[in-house]
Amino acid sequence: MCLAIPAKVIKINKNIAEIESLGVIKEVDITLVPDARIGDYVIVHAGFAIQIIDKKEASITEGYWKEYLEEQ
């Protein structure tokens, strides 16, 4: 339930950011992370970015997600 995935912010328009994760582009709400900037990686939970993460960690976790999705 508290599942969240890392994604890269590619565009920001007020409280809505366009993010990219594993090649999928999606809009999320960034009200809870007002400091998010283009190029940042964020953790996304149910349509909202809930925290900003550092890039190195995002790529590690993303590797793990790819593995997970291939299994499904």
Added chain:
Amino acid sequence: MSIKEICLKINSLVRDLDKKSINIMEVCGTHTMEIARNGLKQLLPPEINLISGPGCPVCVTPTIEIDRMIEIIRNYDITVFSFGDMIRVPGSRSSLAYEKSIGKDVVICYSPLYALEFAENNPDKNVIFIAIGFETTAPLSSVIVKRASDKKLKNFFIYCTHKIIPPALEVLLKDKEVRIDGLLLPGHVSAIIGSTPYKFISKVYKIPGVISGFDSEDILKAIKMILIQIVRKKSKIEIEYKSVVKEEGNTVAANQIREVFETEDSMWRGLGIIPKSGLKLKPDFSEFDAKLKFPIRELSSREPKECDCGNVLKGLKKPDECKLFAKSCTPDNPIGPCMVSSEGTCAAYYKFYRIKY
């Protein structure tokens, strides 16, 4: 450090323990699933016993709450938005999924934003979002309630079953039956609340706690950090998931929760009523409270017969010690919530340890 190196370190730490075995409870359902999926139990020495705690919001929601939601659906003309996990959980007599199958307007959504958008676009329909989840999800509900308030929506409501984690941990630590030597603390709840709300675990109960990330390496590293504390007879709250969890958490999100919700006593399946462990809308936002807007009669509920979810949630029993497990209770035909939720302990056992059954 590679997984092999972490495991070797864990093995050498276990040799320094002065106890025969230690119990480490993982509090988060996502951790339960990752541990099972990656076979982490099998990588650990037999002295380390991983037990699953009450960290799946769907699983700890008592039957009576589901019965009440269904009673509202049956008595009022409304559209209900719910996360997918929730809709298959059996109530005493029905489930949201069953109500949907007989024509009630139940919609599965990925984000509460969809429920709000639907309410805005359909002013003639009353819309309820079933707000479930721990501190990770509660700020999202805060944001949409505030937005509904700013937009002066009169047809949007939440049915709030949000709960918070620290009071439940205190109940488990006080319980003489449950023996916990270390806690693997939830990563994304902590992304919001930080590490400070857990301080009582180390200060009062002298138990180590480590906030962990979600891949195998994170979880094993956190277990190693717990063991180091046990061997050194220390107890403190540490953060393994440093890239996401700050000591102070996400203060913007935590303030959103405080602005919209206040705590109340709340019923947890298996744990009973825990003081100040639930969230309810503050009086300023009570016009969005589905429980007030759509009153229902008193209901009597019954927990599923012979289902041992309560003991599983406290870590007192393993799923395969329940009479129903993998027999009448399976993911396709779940009897208890721990089998329904994709992050329930029983579902994890069924999916990944079933080689035995």
